[in-house]
Amino acid sequence: MDDGRIASPATERYARKKEAILAAATAILNRQGVKGMTLSDVAAKVGLITTSVTYYYRKKDDLAAACFMRGVERLDALVGEAAKAPDAPSRLLAFLDLYLDLNRRVRLGEAAPLTSFTEMRALKEPLRGSVQGAFNDLFRRVRGFFEGPQFDHLDKRDRNARTHLLLEQLFWTGSWLRRYDVEDYGRVRDKMYDILVHGLTPKGAGGHAAWAPLPLPDPTPQSSEGQEWRETFLVAATRLINQRGYRGASVEDISAQLNVTKGSFYHHHEDKDALVVECFERTFAVTRKAQADARALGADGWTQLSSATAALVAYQLSEHGPLLRASSMGALPIEIRHEMVQGYNRGSERFAAIISDGVAEGSVRAVDPMIAAHMINSMLNAAASLGVWVPGLERDEAAQLFARPLLTGLFSK
Template identity: 40%
Template sequence: MNTSPAQTTKFADKREALIASASGLLNERGIRGTTLSAVAEGVGLIKNSVTYYFRRKEDLAAACYLRSIDLYNRLTDEAMAQAGMPARLGALLRAHAQVLAAVEQGLHAPVTRFHDLRALRGEHMAPVYAAYEDMFRRLRRLLNDEATADRSAANARTHIVLGVVNAQRVWLLRHEPERFGAVADSMLGLLLRGVMASGARWQAEGCELRWQLGSADLSPSAAFLRTATQLINEQGYRGASVNRIAERLNMTKGGFYYHNETKDDLVACCFDETFAIVRQALAQAEQEQVSGWERLSAVLRALVLFQITPDGSPLLQWSAVPTLPDAAERSRIRQALGRIGERLASLVVGGMVDGSIRPLDPMQAAQLAMVGINAAAELQRFVPGTTPQAAVELYVRPLLMGLE
């Protein structure tokens, strides 16, 4: 029997409504915390009705991610019509800000963020990852004028901008929706020109050479923290199962529970360890008798290098926060992140006072710094074989001094 146009339209409309409902839930709870029942409730259906459109939760999650990728590709392609990298990047950030403003005003469906993308499993991994990598390449073309023909430099710059785009909603929510476009222009200025005042100068290394980050703890507890952090960064909260953590440490599942009450407790400890390391860097920077610019750049160099040197360890990516199952724990972690942002902003204000950092929104500069610290955990993925010296030159320098 043939399907009428009305039936086809009704099916498509309901499918779009399910994707919109699921997108909001994925942003709040991640894949693990999103259920088909909750998605169905959001559109006035029962759970069994959802399976007519999406057989499994993973099918729906993949559709949400692909929808977001399609949106970013469209915005990037439209921005490519502008002449020159600065104009193209500005067009992209403003267009994305307009979409996010429409979401806040209830005029556009939620846009699925990519913080839990690594939790996808099975048949959906390959097509969604391939689409994400294509999105990365499109963004690289948008940024890649002749001056950035070097592939490693182009990848590092693209990684910075993609981190900003992924985090754009977070820092825009400090403002009213009608101000989103103006705030996007302000972030564009930061990305293009950096934070350094005209009289300051760039250094590839500085006071951070005297600092000690982390600890030499070789206990089983420390090993669990490092391994769990690596796995969550690689595979998401859901993918970093107890079995996988134990297997990487060459122990049994029973051995895991001998040292840890639950996986959730271990993840909370991973966040605490990450924050402790960031606070170490901030505390040591605050004691240095140097300019605010030198303090800020030293913090960025120290925390990026800590994550990519052989003796270092990745910091747990803050994008994992929404995937935590406990609401109180999510609130605690977000409060800690907010305090770290305030301390970074304080370094920026100090630099503005002493004239080493140009006048700008200090909280926005702090958020850019946090994006850079967070995204450094994936730097080796996007810029394979990165050495510490290359990371400073190709990643930290443009992050602080701008892409122009």
């Protein structure tokens, strides 16, 4: 303590119990969202009764906000440490290393779970504004990685887009890192860093010269005759679920968005899980179609890869977008979730196949195809919220601003 006094055992017990509550609540929040988390579930996880938890956090939203704020604090500490490095590449490497090491310690049970920020907007005001403000401050500090004379070629929109891309690459590692043993994290770090700095373009290819994706056909799934309303329904549901989270988007909300009754909703879907599955199936179909159309170009791997990613990023901002964010999988029943994860993985494997073919022919730089594919999928997921960080972004600008930096390198011109 600042005044030199030693903390009492009671104060230490209070602090330990508070940390245990935050850790338990974060795990439940990540899995069930703000609406699905209950104080009774948190209490049971730490061996308390519900009224004991309210001694620390009076309401559920207070506890959820505290989880988000603690997550921001932990990330801010990593950013502050990484910022001590002498240049942009070494700051990026330090940030990546620190984040993956924290992820490793979480996985080994040595640290509290990392906070998922996908449901920040599900909080009620004024808590939402406070949490969002803290996250925006963190975002600005990470954006500092892209500031200085060497980045004069980037305007504020470029810096915002690349900061969003970098943060989401770290956040989305949670969806694929468990495919690797913790002993492999050092290699994962090196491969991610290599891709983030150098992209996938072969040596000697400049960023602008290499970025020439070909236009692809619209990948929107074709509705059967008389079923056009279904596409409208799925687009509206996807937008609402992405915005409010799986549990935050109620059947009433979805029905109201479409100006239909709950009865009409249940006439077409057995329950909300069935709707989310259909939204995921549509997302997989769009991704699959874009990949197939890129393959059909008969061009080299780089052209196929850049064309597919450009088309999908632009799709996110189209009247048919966005695609359903993968974070909604966590709230599904386990048997349905497994099937959706498999669909998501098949999309990654198709990207990995395109990358592998490109490496073999020399049109794509030699990278780890599977890690690169996961990073591309992470970028595509993040594109759904790109407009939040780059207000006024036009659809035809999105791929240049967001897909190209991943494929040609975060520090490229």
